Amino acid sequence: MERRENYCVFCEIIGGNVPGNIRYQDDDLLVFDNQLHGLWVPVMLLVVPRRHYSQEEFWTSDEFAAAAKIAVRMGSQYCPDGYRLITNVGSQAMQSQSHGHIHVIGGTRLGMYVYGPVPFA
């Protein structure tokens, strides 16, 4: 594993230095619980590449097709009544982790996918 210049909690979970509730792993990808799992909505999972890609690197990477399949598998397994797949890119999307990931959220009615200024102002 390449040493990161900045601390990355996802890299630490992947490296086994920080505990994570790992739901799936293979040579390229892991799925573990968001720290908010069960707090904001019942199911909050993260599909994460082992390599420290940016979001856009991840979405254009060789690993992404497999990651998409895993995201769908996790969603249908843990959220049989529906789930939302999300990636936030950049500041206006409130991206908080530099390490690329797909959110898998569900387990309740999720409300609208836009929580924006109109018509929710």
Next chain:
Amino acid sequence: MERRENYCVFCEIIGGNVPGNIRYQDDDLLVFDNQLHGLWVPVMLLVVPRRHYSQEEFWTSDEFAAAAKIAVRMGSQYCPDGYRLITNVGSQAMQSQSHGHIHVIGGTRLGMYVYGPVPFA
């Protein structure tokens, strides 16, 4: 184009029977404006396969890696300060169109990606 049992507005846009503001197209994929483009948030695009896949079929399809690359290209082009990529699967995620798609939304501060019961109750 396979004839659909039920009306699908995305298939109609793809077939040229319903107008759409098409931002990109190739042999497998199109990007066009959501009808809500500019209403809920400034940028609301849809990355859509020509084939009438379900959401889960799309995310596990041969076309998906290319779709992911296009989604990132559209996001960075139209939303240089950040964007959110979303797919809603099933009723609890308020999926409204059967035809698989990725939402690309941005052009403003998007707020939290969870608009759920906690802590927003």
